[in-house]
Amino acid sequence: EPEVTQTPSHQVTQMGQEVILRCVPISNHLYFYWYRQILGQKVEFLVSFYNNEISEKSEIFDDQFSVERPDGSNFTLKIRSTKLEDSAMYFCASSKTSGSGETQYFGPGTRLLVL
């Protein structure tokens, strides 16, 4: 069964460093998402991406964040200058369409720890 994959599974970085989280969505999916989950808190939407541009972003997704689909398979989330409060689990998701009720498939997540 096709699945969303994410690398790395864990990342430890120093505050102020740049990190890039990578995702390989399901191959025939067209819509891509990033969510994050701070320990003990809700899963929160960060950004959605379609046709090589951002469809929607949350208040969390400020100028420190960017997304890119550098080739036909990868989807990346970059945090330019990490802060302590960026420590969280980051989930990538993909779906065939953006229609209400369309299943979003989630990857296993990248656990980011900012020291």
Added chain:
Amino acid sequence: QKEVEQDPGPLSVPEGAIVSLNCTYSNSAFQYFMWYRQYSRKGPELLMYTYSSGNKEDGRFTAQVDKSSKYISLFIRDSQPSDSATYLCAIIYNQGGKLIFGQGTELSVKP
């Protein structure tokens, strides 16, 4: 007012029990309601979704939506230890596909 609220639990039940998990939401415009299951250190996995009010059944799982009271429920019959996980309710917000999640309820089914 929070868009989606869910009792975080934890909830512990004996094997075979009927489990009831619930969420409330604030925006009456929401139309698609989903339940995800999340095992420890894994991504959320879609269990069921419902559109508008009513019930939807899938094996031991029943999802129920009451739009008049803005209340959604997931019932698990004959619960098994393998059902032990965190259950997240989620709502699709408009056509953009953004999911709004509840806090998640941690369920433990004891053998």
